[in-house]
Amino acid sequence: xxxxxxxxxxxxxSPLRPAAFDAVxxxxxxxxxxxxxxxxxxxxxxxxxxARRQVAALIGARPSEVVFTSGGTEANNSALAGxxxxxxxxxxxxxxxxxxxxxxxxxxSVQGNGIVDLGVxxxxxxxxxxxxxxxxxxxxNETGVLQPIADVVRVAHAAGALVHCDAVQGAGKVxxxxxxxxxxxxxxxxxxxxxxxxxxxxxxxGGAPFVPDRLGGGQExxxxxxxxxxxGIAGFGIAAxxxxxxxxxxxxxxxxxxxxxxxxxxxxxxxxGADRLPNxxxxxxxxxxxxxxxxxxxxxxxxxxxxxxCSSGKVTRSAVLLAMGVEPAExxxxxxxxxGWNTCFDDIExxxxxxxxxxxxxxxxxxxxxxxx
Ligand code: PLP
Numbered sequence: 168x169x170x171x172x173x174x175x176x177x178x179x180x181s182p183l184r185p186a187a188f189d190a191v192x193x194x195x196x197x198x199x200x201x202x203x204x205x206x207x208x209x210x211x212x213x214x215x216x217x218a219r220r221q222v223a224a225l226i227g228a229r230p231s232e233v234v235f236t237s238g239g240t241e242a243n244n245s246a247l248a249g250x251x252x253x254x255x256x257x258x259x260x261x262x263x264x265x266x267x268x269x270x271x272x273x274x275x276s277v278q279g280n281g282i283v284d285l286g287v288x289x290x291x292x293x294x295x296x297x298x299x300x301x302x303x304x305x306x307x308n309e310t311g312v313l314q315p316i317a318d319v320v321r322v323a324h325a326a327g328a329l330v331h332c333d334a335v336q337g338a339g340k341v342x343x344x345x346x347x348x349x350x351x352x353x354x355x356x357x358x359x360x361x362x363x364x365x366x367x368x369x370x371x372x373g374g375a376p377f378v379p380d381r382l383g384g385g386q387e388x389x390x391x392x393x394x395x396x397x398x399g400i401a402g403f404g405i406a407a408x409x410x411x412x413x414x415x416x417x418x419x420x421x422x423x424x425x426x427x428x429x430x431x432x433x434x435x436x437x438x439x440g441a442d443r444l445p446n447x448x449x450x451x452x453x454x455x456x457x458x459x460x461x462x463x464x465x466x467x468x469x470x471x472x473x474x475x476x477c478s479s480g481k482v483t484r485s486a487v488l489l490a491m492g493v494e495p496a497e498x499x500x501x502x503x504x505x506x507g508w509n510t511c512f513d514d515i516e517x518x519x520x521x522x523x524x525x526x527x528x529x530x531x532x533x534x535x536x537x538x539x540x
């Protein structure tokens with residue numbers, strides 16, 4: 168493996184921004200508990216308050232609506248439990264931290280382009296009088312497909328449902344407007360845009376019902392007990408400020424996809440017909456399993472993911488692609504490439520060269536076909 172490497176897996180974890188790193192170190196060095204009344208405690212409290220304003224500013228929320236959590240998973244779990252609605256309707260392409268957060272959910276199918284079907288949502292909501300919670304993500308972690316959240320909110324609120332939006336992959340990449348969207352709950356995670364891992368937030372609209380699932384001290388205005396992770400929160404705040412301009416990488420993404428499709432004209436770009444994040448490409452390499460691609464590209468010094476990166480590191484077939492109607496054998500060949508705040512154009516050119524090299528060597532041979540070209 169070469170010493171220098173190209174990192175194109177920002178949807179898994181984006182490298183820590185230097186300013187966020189400095190903020191974490193400074194907060195760790197200073198120490199203190201934000202609940203203490205002495206000067207060290209007050210300084211820690213000031214760091215938390217400042218970061219709360221920074222995170223709120225990233226997504227157009229009020230600071231009082233931001234509840235710090237241990238990350239996106241906790242935010243999603245807390246939203247689903249805390250809304251207090253037994254009936255839950257969630258899209259088929261949600262992250263596992265939504266899909267596995269409760270049992271008995273109703274799954275909303277998506278169209279071939281990965282977008283939730285508003286007609287299906289409307290019909291499903293009308294099928295019962297029981298008040299519901301609807302959970303639809305802002306942007307998909309595998310395909311980057313953006314959901315029509317404002318429309319979801321309109322349909323759901325008209326039926327008396329509350330709305331949760333997992334914006335973990337959207338925030339810091341494209342504009343996310345909490346109050347403009349009108350959602351009741353929104354999840355964030357710092358490590359997806361250059362903050363530290365292990366810190367995130369659930370944004371709870373003022374006035375929305377919320378029953379905390381962590382009980383103990385009165386931290387986070389009684390919405391999430393436990394001494395605050397001041398260092399993580401400080402890094403989150405700085406990363407949120409730096410990420411406010413989002414990612415201007417649409418042209419690079421389009422250049423990458425055009426180049427890969429020229430190399431392998433039968434490759435598929437998933438969600439190509441939909442609005443997508445500017446940093447994400449999910450593409451099949453015809454005939455080559457994703458594991459093979461990830462390992463070969465790693466040997467060439469390029470870090471990318473196969474579909475969803477599971478916590479166990481095991482590659483499983485992508486439930487997102489299957490929900491979009493992709494054939495299982497084809498889904499096994501899907502690679503996820505994701506840019507971030509420190510990606511440069513050369514990274515993309517290196518990936519294209521390595522992808523070409525691999526496809527020319529093993530395209531169509533990995534799962535028993537003859538080489539196409
Ligand atoms: N939601 C989405 C869409 C994600 O992509 C992820 C992480 O991959 C999560 C939630 C979980 O976030 P965290 O890693 O902060 O728990």
